[in-house]
Amino acid sequence: MAKNNYISLHGKFYLAELVNGVAGAMRHIGNVPEFELEIGADVIEHQESMSGKRTTDFTMITTTSVNFTGQLEEVTPENLEYILSGMNHTVATKTETDVSLGAVVAGQEIKLDGYNLKTVSFKDSTSGTAKTVEPENYTLDAKFGTVIFHDVADLTMPILASYETGAVTRTTLASDFEKEYQLFFKGINTANGDHVAVTLWRTKKSPETNFPLIHEELGQYEISGQALSDMTKESDPALGLYGHVVTIPAAV
Structure with missing residues (x-):
C-alpha cells in the first residue's frame, strides 16, 4: 500500500x-x-463578445x-x-576625562556616553582645587551609564565626569x-x-x-x-x- x-x-x-x-x-x-x-x-x-454572456x-x-x-x-x-x-557596529572601549555634564540638578537622571562603565569619578569646577563628588552623593547605574546626583548645593557647575566605557555592539x-x-x-x-x-x-x-x-x-x-x-x-x-x-x- x-x-x-x-x-x-x-x-x-x-x-x-x-x-x-x-x-x-x-x-x-x-x-x-x-x-x-x-x-x-x-x-x-x-471577455468574448459573441455569445452574449461575456465569458472569459x-x-x-x-x-x-x-x-x-x-x-x-x-x-x-x-x-x-x-x-x-x-x-x-562594534563600539570599542574608550576613556573619557573631565567631560562636562553641564549644570546638574539634584534628582535628575543623566546619561553618560557609554555602557559598562568603570573607574567612574565626578568633580565640580571650583577654581584651583576642584571638589570631588563622593559616591554617597550620587547613584550610578554603570551597566546603562546613567547617574543621579542627590546633593549639588555646594558644587560649582558644571560637573565634570571621568570614566572608562565597555565594548558594545550598536545596531x-x-x-x-x-x-x-x-x-x-x-x-x-x-x-x-x-x-x-x-x-x-x-x-x-x-x-x-x-x-x-x-x-x-x-x-x-x-x-x-x-x-x-x-x-x-x-x-x-x-x-x-x-x-x-x-x-x-x-x-x-
Missing part, C-alpha cells in the same frame, strides 16, 4: 548574504515557528511575484541587524535596505518521513516590521520580504528563476 502524501513540515532556515551576486557562508537563523511563501500574479482577462475566453499572466512572511525568535546580533534593516535602525540573501530551508515532512529543501536565489527583506520592547512571553519578530528573480538561472528551467522546492525521498 502506497504511503499517504500528506505534508507537515519542520526544519531549519539559513541565510547567505549575496555579495556581487555570489552567496557567502550560510548562517542558521535559529528557531522559526512560522514561515510561508506567497505566489502572486497579475492576470489580464479577455483567454487569460495572460503579465507579472509574477514570490513573497515570504515568517517569524524569528532568536535575536543574535546578525538576526537583530536583519530584523531592523540596520547595520552592526542602527532602518539604515540598510539593499542587502540581499539567498534563503535555504532544510525540512523534514513529519507526515511521511521525506525531506524537503527550498532555495530562493535572491531575497530582500521588507523594511516594515514591528519590534516589541516589552514581552510577557518569549519575543517573536515578524519578517516579510520578496524573492527576486535570478536571470542567470534562465538557461536551466529546472532551477527556476525565483528558486525551487526539492523533494528528497528516503534513500533506497
Whole structure:
C-alpha cells in the first residue's frame, strides 16, 4: 500500500548574504515557528463578445511575484541587524576625562556616553582645587551609564565626569535596505518521513516590521520580504528563476 502524501513540515532556515551576486557562508537563523511563501500574479482577462454572456475566453499572466512572511525568535546580533534593516557596529572601549555634564540638578537622571562603565569619578569646577563628588552623593547605574546626583548645593557647575566605557555592539535602525540573501530551508515532512529543501536565489527583506520592547512571553519578530528573480538561472528551467522546492525521498 502506497504511503499517504500528506505534508507537515519542520526544519531549519539559513541565510547567505549575496555579495556581487555570489552567496557567502550560510548562517542558521535559529528557531522559526512560522514561515510561508506567497505566489502572486497579475492576470489580464479577455471577455468574448459573441455569445452574449461575456465569458472569459483567454487569460495572460503579465507579472509574477514570490513573497515570504515568517517569524524569528532568536535575536543574535546578525538576526537583530536583519530584523531592523540596520547595520552592526562594534563600539570599542574608550576613556573619557573631565567631560562636562553641564549644570546638574539634584534628582535628575543623566546619561553618560557609554555602557559598562568603570573607574567612574565626578568633580565640580571650583577654581584651583576642584571638589570631588563622593559616591554617597550620587547613584550610578554603570551597566546603562546613567547617574543621579542627590546633593549639588555646594558644587560649582558644571560637573565634570571621568570614566572608562565597555565594548558594545550598536545596531542602527532602518539604515540598510539593499542587502540581499539567498534563503535555504532544510525540512523534514513529519507526515511521511521525506525531506524537503527550498532555495530562493535572491531575497530582500521588507523594511516594515514591528519590534516589541516589552514581552510577557518569549519575543517573536515578524519578517516579510520578496524573492527576486535570478536571470542567470534562465538557461536551466529546472532551477527556476525565483528558486525551487526539492523533494528528497528516503534513500533506497
